[in-house]
Amino acid sequence: MSNIFPFRCQVKLARLHAMNLILLHNDDFFTEDRVKLTDRRRQHLLSTQQVEVGKRLRVGKLNGKLGEGLVTRIDAESLELRIELTQHPPPPLAVTLLLALPRPKMLKRILQSISSLGVKQLYLINSYRVEKSFWGSPLLRAEKLDEQLLLGLEQARDTILPHVHLRQRFKPFVEDELPDLAKDTRALVAHPVAEPGEAFQPGESITLAIGPEGGFIPYEIEKLQECGFTAISLGERILRVETAVPVLLSRMMAD
Amino acid sequence: MSNIFPFRCQVKLARLHAMNLILLHNDDFFTEDRVKLTDRRRQHLLSTQQVEVGKRLRVGKLNGKLGEGLVTRIDAESLELRIELTQHPPPPLAVTLLLALPRPKMLKRILQSISSLGVKQLYLINSYRVEKSFWGSPLLRAEKLDEQLLLGLEQARDTILPHVHLRQRFKPFVEDELPDLAKDTRALVAHPVAEPGEAFQPGESITLAIGPEGGFIPYEIEKLQECGFTAISLGERILRVETAVPVLLSRMMAD
Structure with missing residues (x-):
């Protein structure tokens, strides 16, 4: 199977964990509203979601708000987003x-x-x-x-x-x-x-x-x-x- | 860990699938109320539950009733039970x-x-x-x-x-x-x-x-x-x- 559809399989395997939200950490921010991703999140966005410059993504700040990220730059090592965080996360279970x-x-x-x-x-x-x-x-x-x-x-x-x-x-x-x-x-x-x-x-x-x-x-x-x-x-x-x-x-x- | 408690680990691993019920198949019955077990169920009863002759176990007949099995004989290859099936299985989900x-x-x-x-x-x-x-x-x-x-x-x-x-x-x-x-x-x-x-x-x-x-x-x-x-x-x-x-x-x- 992996011989016939090597790319498709890779894509699907990455989906094992659905990344329905890109979670941002403090360290990702290099200005107040801009982040640079270099790890598995960048990898996931490029290989599974085929993300390009101009694409808008659902993002959230760890222990903070949810919002949107606009892809502003992709190079060999990183992916940059401009972030706007406006929504509260879903209510916790009591x-x-x-x-x-x-x-x-x-x-x-x-x-x-x-x-x-x-x-x-x-x-x-x-x-x-x-x-x-x-x-x-x-x-x-x-x-x-x-x-x-x-x-x-x-x-x-x-x-x-x-x-x-x-x-x-x-x-x-x-x-x-x-x-x-x-x-x-x-x-x-x-x-x-x-x-x-x-x-x-x-x-x-x-x-x-x-x-x-x-x-x-x-x-x-x-x-x-x-x-x-x-x-x-x-x-x-x-x-x-x-x-x-x-x-x-x-x-x-x-x- | 398995070097220190080899027996205990074997016991616990077998518990990965809790056998809260011994399920009996038609083929297990050699008279109307007696069964002979020779497969993983016998293995489980002997190694995990340390069952002996005289022990009463919870049993059920596949697609049939639930009840009790009395262990009547254990030898090198099989384990025999006398069965009494009296209860209905739990109601299905509609x-x-x-x-x-x-x-x-x-x-x-x-x-x-x-x-x-x-x-x-x-x-x-x-x-x-x-x-x-x-x-x-x-x-x-x-x-x-x-x-x-x-x-x-x-x-x-x-x-x-x-x-x-x-x-x-x-x-x-x-x-x-x-x-x-x-x-x-x-x-x-x-x-x-x-x-x-x-x-x-x-x-x-x-x-x-x-x-x-x-x-x-x-x-x-x-x-x-x-x-x-x-x-x-x-x-x-x-x-x-x-x-x-x-x-x-x-x-x-x-x-």
Whole structure:
């Protein structure tokens, strides 16, 4: 296949991560409204989108506003844009998510999906059923986490980078930190054996805890309940974490 | 890591696909209520679950009922169970899903997730933005599709195998087949530029069309609208197909 359509395949492969927004960093700006791109973003614009001088692109400033970029110059090393930022990014999801650390391969996809869905506070927490070795994954380095989160922002046309907090000890986290975190929010823990049918008020502030594959153990559920959490279920079906996350967040969107 | 805990790692890796249910096929039965397992299911039960004679397991008959299996015999090649099937599988999702054929790597995960969520009718359809080569993927062979769908059933403790229909030509499908398919259902197409806020009646019969990365083209949206489809949006955020599928299906679940 790649012998027959080498160019087309390259183009399509680059699309694996849709860049629906060009995210700009402070370092990209060489004047107040002009940026120079030299990295994968330039590469993407030239090879996948066949961008030329005069083309207008959707851009956003990391942790800032959205707007338009006009391509003013393309040379062998860089691509320059004149930028006008006028719109606010889409509203965040009012959900603080506590997620038992998933296996690294799955975490990658979950980070992208969480970021694209608008979660801004993610606590990766320990649980009895989290394999200890997961905490040693290189993916947990800040710059590696950000890489996945940025892909989610580019996908969803958002600019606000989520915060990821690593909490490798369950008990101190739940006892010392969680009460303040969950205060004045609806605190929910997804648990297969809970009663189904809990309804959320769309848009209300929620703290949502999702366990590992196999679920939180009874002790952990008890600790969360002591902290004011209510157990909710998705019904008879047991879902993989990467499916349960969007299914649960979907019900918490204000739309 | 695998040098330090070789056994533990093997156990955990096997858990990548949770077998929350042992699915039994007709061929497994050597009397009306006794089965003999010799394949990956036996392997899984022995190595991951350390099953012994006398243990009771959750089982289900493919396209049949759920119940319990009592381990009656384990030898070098097989594991025997006495079976009692008493419960109905979880109710299906009343959604016929039309999905523009995703790239094979993503399709695998989407098949598992769709199957675990209870979809029973899936049409993989063509669209202008579906790369032609995807239709040549070996994953589209019936036994390969079933493999992924079975993993989803085992995950969600369901027994009813979804039907997958391949429709490689968009126009004849929409003109000749879709009108009957969508008749007496709420017909919806997910489209980023539609008005948001369409509410579903939980549990009503739905035909849902989801486009490829990049969306259906205007001609395709028009053809679907001619066939009675209403365009719905998930708001400002553009989601990857594998995230959009559970987000949309979540809103169509009965509870």
